[in-house]
Amino acid sequence: MHNCQDEPLINRWFPVAGTTELPKRHVFHGQLLGEELALWRSDDGTVNAWENRCPHRGVRLSIGINLGSELKCRYHGMQFATGSGQCTFMPAHRDMPPARALCVKTYSCIELDGFIWVTLGKAAAPGATLFSTGPATPLRSLPYNVSALVVADALTRHNDQVIARVQPIDAFGLEACGPHPAIFALQPVDHDRCILHGAILSAVGSEDRVAILHAFSDSMSELRRAVESAGTRLLAPERSKSESAYRRLIDGQVRYGMAA
Amino acid sequence: MITLYDFELSGNCYKLRLLMSILGVQHESRDVDFYPGREHKADWFLKINPLGQLPVLIDDGLVLRDAQAILVYLASRYDPSGKWYPRDDPAVLGQIAMWLSFADSITATASAARLQNAMYFDLDGDKARAGAHGLFRVLDEHLWFGEQAGRDWLCPGDHPTVADIACFPYVALSEDGGISRQDYPAIRRWLDRVKRIPGFIVMSGIFPAAVAAA
Numbered sequence: 001m002h003n004c005q006d007e008p009l010i011n012r013w014f015p016v017a018g019t020t021e022l023p024k025r026h027v028f029h030g031q032l033l034g035e036e037l038a039l040w041r042s043d044d045g046t047v048n049a050w051e052n053r054c055p056h057r058g059v060r061l062s063i064g065i066n067l068g069s070e071l072k073c074r075y076h077g078m079q080f081a082t083g084s085g086q087c088t089f090m091p092a093h094r095d096m097p098p099a100r101a102l103c104v105k106t107y108s109c110i111e112l113d114g115f116i117w118v119t120l121g122k123a124a125a126p127g128a129t130l131f132s133t134g135p136a137t138p139l140r141s142l143p144y145n146v147s148a149l150v151v152a153d154a155l156t157r158h159n160d161q162v163i164a165r166v167q168p169i170d171a172f173g174l175e176a177c178g179p180h181p182a183i184f185a186l187q188p189v190d191h192d193r194c195i196l197h198g199a200i201l202s203a204v205g206s207e208d209r210v211a212i213l214h215a216f217s218d219s220m221s222e223l224r225r226a227v228e229s230a231g232t233r234l235l236a237p238e239r240s241k242s243e244s245a246y247r248r249l250i251d252g253q254v255r256y257g258m259a260a
Numbered sequence: 261m262i263t264l265y266d267f268e269l270s271g272n273c274y275k276l277r278l279l280m281s282i283l284g285v286q287h288e289s290r291d292v293d294f295y296p297g298r299e300h301k302a303d304w305f306l307k308i309n310p311l312g313q314l315p316v317l318i319d320d321g322l323v324l325r326d327a328q329a330i331l332v333y334l335a336s337r338y339d340p341s342g343k344w345y346p347r348d349d350p351a352v353l354g355q356i357a358m359w360l361s362f363a364d365s366i367t368a369t370a371s372a373a374r375l376q377n378a379m380y381f382d383l384d385g386d387k388a389r390a391g392a393h394g395l396f397r398v399l400d401e402h403l404w405f406g407e408q409a410g411r412d413w414l415c416p417g418d419h420p421t422v423a424d425i426a427c428f429p430y431v432a433l434s435e436d437g438g439i440s441r442q443d444y445p446a447i448r449r450w451l452d453r454v455k456r457i458p459g460f461i462v463m464s465g466i467f468p469a470a471v472a473a474a
Contacts, residue, residue, distance in 0.1 A: 020407070021445050024473040026452055029442045036442075043473055062442075065470045074467060140404050143443040210408055217401065 009033055011121035013129075014172070014187045015197045018138050019114055022047060027071065029062035032118055034190040036060070037107070039116060042082035043068040049109035049118045050085055054078065055102055071104075080104045114138040114199060115185075130173045130183050136199040139182070139213060142220045146227050148172065148186040148194035154227045155184070180204070180212055196220060262287035265308065265316040267294040271371060271429030272327035273315040274463040279331055279425050282459035285338045287317075295379045328360040331422040343419040355415045359423035363430075365395055370430040373437030385438070392439045396447060399427070403446035412453050420457060428454045432466045 016030045022041045029052070030037040036052035038061035048071070052060050059075040070079040070088060077091040078098075085104030090096065109118045113131035115138065144151050155166045155174050165177040166184070174184040176198075184198040198220075204212055262280070266273045266289035280287050293299040294314055301312045309316045309325045316323065317330045319337075324330050335345035346352055369391035376385035406412070414423045432451055434441060441448055454460070455469035462468055 017445065021449075023449060025470040026449060028445060029448065031442060063467065067470065068473060140401070210405065213408065214405070217405075221401075 007123075008121070009188065011119065011123040013117045013119045013123065013126055015115040015185050016049070016118045016187055017116045018141060018197070019111055019116060022116065025066045025068065027062050027064055027066050031189045033120055033188055035120055036062075037118065038062040038064065038071070039109070040066045040071055046082050047109055047111050047116055048082055048085070049107040049116070051105035051107070053105070055087070055104055061104065078102070115197060130169060130185055131199045133183075133201055135203040136201055137204045137209065139198040139200065139216045139220075141195050141197045142217070142224060143189070143193065143195045144224050144227060145193055147192050148188040150227050151194055151196055151223070152186055154223060182216070263318040264289050265292050265305070265314060266290060267292050267314050269464060270294060270314055271433050271463075272367065275327055275425050275429050276315055276317060276330055276334070278428075278461055279334055279344070279422065281461045282457060283334065283338050283344070284459065285334065328363055328426050331426055332360070335422050343417075343421070345422050346417065352416055356421055356423045359414045360426050362395070362399075363423070363426035366392070366427060366430045369395060370434045370437055370439055373439055374430070374433055377437045389437065389439050392434060392437070396431070396434075396439070396441070396444050399431070400444040400446045403450045407446060407449070412450075420454065424454055429463075429466070436465055
């Protein structure tokens with residue numbers, strides 16, 4: 001994937017979940033650049049990344065019901081088709097074809113290298129990602145109640161205590177050269193929350209696997225305690241508090257300040 | 261016949277209704293007006309539970325208070341399979357006790373936030389929410405690593421235990437207290453699994469899961 005640092009954030013592709021985080025008949029609750037997402041896998045394996053809002057009455061679709069090829073809203077039972085997001089059935093008007101305008105807002109998504117990737121813009125799907133270097137073992141993704149900027153800065157500046165020798169790849173990708181080389185990718189949830197995704201750049205033997213995953217999880221949690229205690233409260237704030245800060249973020253005017 | 265001193269909106273009462281439904285145990289509920297009536301502090305109820313707390317269960321003359329204790333009793337007495345409270349492995353027994361205690365911590369935080377938010381109790385809601393998020397982080401990590409090891413439930417084994425029933429309600433009701441579960445995807449998947457246990461019943465604020473894929 002070529003995530004050029006000058007590309008506005010809205011046109012970039014970000015990981016939002018590991019592929020195993022979306023089992024069938026489940027709805028995953030995600031968020032990217034302030035936009036809440038309902039992510040779900042249909043029974044044929046297709047992943048959908050939808051605005052987390054029913055077009056009928058606005059209820060969150062992340063509390064909806066994954067029927068296998070439709071997502072059903074919990075509130076009035078409207079069903080929306082995998083792929084298009086088009087309403088296919090209205091229980092209160094079962095003989096009436098649903099209006100074409102009754103359609104969930106959908107986002108482009110792909111499943112690649114162990115992660116689900118989403119863009120809020122119109123950029124073409126990448127053919128490869130940061131993790132496309134060979135067999136990779138995904139780590140547990142960890143949410144942080146601080147901005148991606150703070151986590152990227154902490155990883156590069158204080159990496160000797162946390163994850164050895166982290167090098168920036170671009171504003172959202174980092175490479176760690178410890179005993180188990182790994183790549184990290186940051187997902188900006190909103191202007192003051194992010195999720196750190198990562199993968200070890202090798203296939204790990206089954207006997208060591210859980211121990212290594214635990215070691216990375218412990219390091220990432222240690223980093224989280226450090227950056228969150230430095231002035232950010234633990235409470236996850238509700239959506240974006242400041243519209244102007246959010247606008248600057250999605251317009252790409254806020255640079256994730258890292259020395260290249 | 262078992263008598264449950266019950267309040268419809270209480271997660272701690274619901275977990276007993278839930279386990280009795282799963283085990284196919286009949287009971288009759290005696291409604292106590294916890295909110296707004298504060299009947300759990302009335303003289304007549306304090307004679308049954310001097311702590312002034314719901315739930316209380318009476319079975320064959322035995323009077324029990326404390327939801328977690330009652331789960332242990334119901335599973336020990338009414339689950340002939342022994343799977344809901346397995347007692348033959350000390351390591352499993354210790355872990356069940358650990359998560360039953362964790363359920364009490366969830367009550368002290370996530371339930372307190374809900375009481376403050378939805379029933380106007382004079383409690384520190386922000387402190388309760390921060391405490392619940394701290395616990396949910398621990399729970400989510402435990403469940404994620406469980407999935408990696410092929411374990412669906414809180415404790416080892418291929419069957420849920422009273423620990424899952426004890427922790428489930430106030431996690432599933434957390435949004436009533438302003439505690440989003442967006443940051444806890446492994447918890448969200450575990451909630452779906454609990455909701456698919458045969459005999460599962462709902463309460464207000466807890467929805468059923470989608471039917472599992474064939």
